[in-house]
Amino acid sequence: MNAAEAFGQYLALVQANAGILDREPDLLANIREQATEDAADLIETYKADKDVPAECRTTSLYAPDYGINLSHIDMTADIAASFHCGVPNLNCYLAVVVNDVVHFTDTLGRLPEGLEIYSLRDVPAKYSEESSDLISRGFPVGSLLLTDGIYIRVAEGCRVDKPIQIVNIFKSDTPLLTPRRIIVDAKPESAVRILICDHSQSPAMQHLSSEAVNVAVGRGARVEIYDIEESSQATHRHRQLYAQQAGNSELVVNSTYLHGGVTANEYNVEVDGDGAFTDLSGLAVLSGKQIVSNKVVLRHKGRHCTSRQLFKTAVFDKAHGAFGGRVIVDQNACDTDAAQTNRNILVSPDARMDASPQLEIYCDEVKASHGATTGQLDEQALFYMQSRGIPRDDARRMLTQAFMADVIDHIGYEVLRQRLHVLVEKRLNGDSASCSACASACRTNNNEI
């Protein structure tokens, strides 16, 4: 089955459930309607996408026969109740999303003035109109099936004091496709930091998360979006991050893949304003048969903008990683300073990595660089370590961790940075093979929902 056929099936399901959906909020109905209109085109363009490993294409990701939760039934409130992700003891505004049902009534705590967080089911009309383009963006299958999501609005000048953490949890007895959506509308001169964690509480069950994170970074605003994926081999993810940046804004995105199945991350950043700064980074540790693709399309439209990209992948066993980075500098985007770095190591002979950095420059006055390297661990270093008694496998893990260190070190969010060093070390030691053993200390009961 291809994506168009899959979409057709889901559409039929949606139509058969028109009765239930009639009672849905207008906002969601509108998204659904628009998705139906856009679907055919968009799915065709995705079908043609040959840049990513076959398994990461939407044609493969959406092909299995997943169940869906159109009635927005919350079968698992108890999980949300017992689940608290702390990363650890993180002082934050917390939202827990079990499958596609958003829980935050009690966990969020008191929000500071200027920060508003809503379920997509009850965004006030004035906001949903104002942010309608941002809200409706997403892969059509996800949009078609969307029944909930998180809407974050940061008012002009509001610098949010604590991070917002969103914990996505899968829990289901049947295969499940879950649409997820996070909207961040950061008004001028505001600042907000968001951490998204993906877990699975039914690690053996097939799941697909079809997720859109849509961010508007207003003039002079700063938005940081971090995510950690630590789920299971049966948990797949198609995640699209879309961001538009106004003048003098700053966007920081960092994505860490520790565990999962097939993951396709897409980053689509449009730098519209002048003098903006963009920092995209990511690291992935792949083993077994894991497959991860990170695909960046960064478009500089404004002048005097700076962008930095640093993506690293360590591929063990028969895993397969991919990085596709496209930086486009428009004709008017003079004085752009764009740098993209992609470094990968293949730790075993069967490991595989595809890297395709791409620069498209339509303006003369720019500084742009890109580099992609894929290599192996340094044999001389391995022997030196072994000669001191460090077993070869341990030496490989230590060198892999060292290889990743700069991606983690450049994260400005200190608690997370320290935690990521530990999480990556544990990952390399094989200590947290699934969420049940996850080191992010998600389950303490001091924060009941």
Next chain:
Amino acid sequence: MAEELLKVSNLHAGIDGKEILRGVNLTIRPGEVHAIMGPNGSGKSTLSGVLAGDPRFTVTEGSASFHGVDLLSLSPEDRSHEGLFLSFQYPVEIPGVTMVNFMRAAVNAKRKYLGEEPMSAADFLKMMRQKRAVVELDNKLASRSVNEGFSGGEKKRNEIFQMAVLEPRLSILDETDSGLDIDALRIVAGGVNKLRSDRNATIVITHYQRLLDYIKPDVVHILYKGRIVHTGGPELALELEERGYDWIKQEADKL
């Protein structure tokens, strides 16, 4: 006569099909210091590398027995655990791995091999402090990445520091004196002497008599074209210093 600590017999080894060691025989007993000298390119570092298990080299013939264990069948890490230590002629830089983590991994791997519990953090740090003192290694280097940006002399000191931590039964010091200033040479040689006992042994590879003034050898060997062509007492090193290698080369090439 005391038991043999190392017995190398007819050892042949090479790289990419090119033979470098062409039949090395060497016997070392506990408590002894052997110096190995020889012209550049004669195979001294190759011999050290082969004994330590450098995977670049292939052994084609011969054997090496280390206190009765078949050394050549062991992985490099197990050779270390069995008590072999190589001070590298060119210590390797490992960016991103701190000295502390590196040494902790090494110490605990050995303890695990010996069936012991990992060392507590406090004991480990205390030991690190004591061992650093042996070669007066700067405290600041401990928090840096292994050998990264270390000066030539600091790298060599760092090798002997690691030797002090691992307490090997046989140490091979491959040109540990090169790159050391006069004071450092005395300190490092002093460190090596402090670690000597009648149970362990040392192979000192050097080009210069000066190191041998500090670390007094019992036996001096000359390696030439992959073979030990001459063996003598400490006076041999002095003779080489005076006469150079030509007479040795002529003698050997006649054969």
